[in-house]
Amino acid sequence: MPSPPRGYTTFPSDADLFYMCTSSTSAEDLGINYVHKSQSSLRVGVIILGRDQIQLTDLSAVDLLSTLCRSRIGRLNASASTLEEAVDEVDIRYVSVTGEGSFPVTSGARMPVTNSFANAPQFDVLIIPGSFTTKELPPAATTFLAAQCSSPGFRAIFSISSGILHLIQTGLLWRRRASAPRCLIPALQQRYPETLWQTKAWNRHEKIWTSSTAVSALDMIASWMREFFWDRHEAVECALAAAGIGSLDDFEY
Numbered sequence: 001m002p003s004p005p006r007g008y009t010t011f012p013s014d015a016d017l018f019y020m021c022t023s024s025t026s027a028e029d030l031g032i033n034y035v036h037k038s039q040s041s042l043r044v045g046v047i048i049l050g051r052d053q054i055q056l057t058d059l060s061a062v063d064l065l066s067t068l069c070r071s072r073i074g075r076l077n078a079s080a081s082t083l084e085e086a087v088d089e090v091d092i093r094y095v096s097v098t099g100e101g102s103f104p105v106t107s108g109a110r111m112p113v114t115n116s117f118a119n120a121p122q123f124d125v126l127i128i129p130g131s132f133t134t135k136e137l138p139p140a141a142t143t144f145l146a147a148q149c150s151s152p153g154f155r156a157i158f159s160i161s162s163g164i165l166h167l168i169q170t171g172l173l174w175r176r177r178a179s180a181p182r183c184l185i186p187a188l189q190q191r192y193p194e195t196l197w198q199t200k201a202w203n204r205h206e207k208i209w210t211s212s213t214a215v216s217a218l219d220m221i222a223s224w225m226r227e228f229f230w231d232r233h234e235a236v237e238c239a240l241a242a243a244g245i246g247s248l249d250d251f252e253y
Helices: 014-021 056-066 070-076 080-085 139-149 161-170 185-191 214-228 233-242
Strands: 041-047 089-096 102-105 109-112 125-128 156-159 177-179 196-198 202-205 208-211
Touching (some): 056 214, 070 080, 080 233, 156 161, 185 196
Parallel strands (some): 041 089, 041 125, 125 156, 156 208
Antiparallel strands (some): 102 109, 177 202, 202 208
16 A cells, blocks of 8 residues: 655644654654545536536546446456445536536537536535636636635545636636646736646646646546545556556656
8 A cells, every 4th residue: 555645744843843752752742644544435526617518528537537436446357455445436416507407518418417506515526627618707606616615625626628717717726826728828828917827738736726638637637536545546546547547657757
């Protein structure tokens, strides 16, 4: 089993450390806080804004998260230890302002909406797929996203490709790093100069993850899966391998 990810252990000041070391050397007294085990379920909210077509390829990121579920891994002839590490449930909801009907997807598909902003549960992660629309966000959407992201148990929000056009309007990217499709960056830099726009495949700034394309979003989601489910290494690598995303051992650094 791999070690907890770096950056999750905090240490006291030099003065406090000196005092505590002369009286007690327990982990609790030293103020060393280790990352907790990952949760056994995941609640995912896919945010649908407006009536424009959602990019079908953007929804691949949603499907990638669902591969962690025990019911999906169980179909892959996985080992008993891998199946034991699988996530019990990945609950995916499609959320819009009204919560009614369905939404159009490119390639002639449609997907049903499951919840409105009013009756949606608190999610662990949110995904904003792209539609290349520049329409202004309704106030209800901004309020909903702000409330979800401010919850103590919230884990991450992902912007997929042109979904950045929605996310940027929330104010969550104020003075934060972000990636976006290259064709949109000049206009975004001019309108939102306070955001630190970069041409990287994907970016992470605290709980906010942004990608430049639907393809790079898969690598972004995979990185989050490896980090958040650090104690489910076998299940994560099994799921990613099934999706055609290589192991960390396949890359040279």
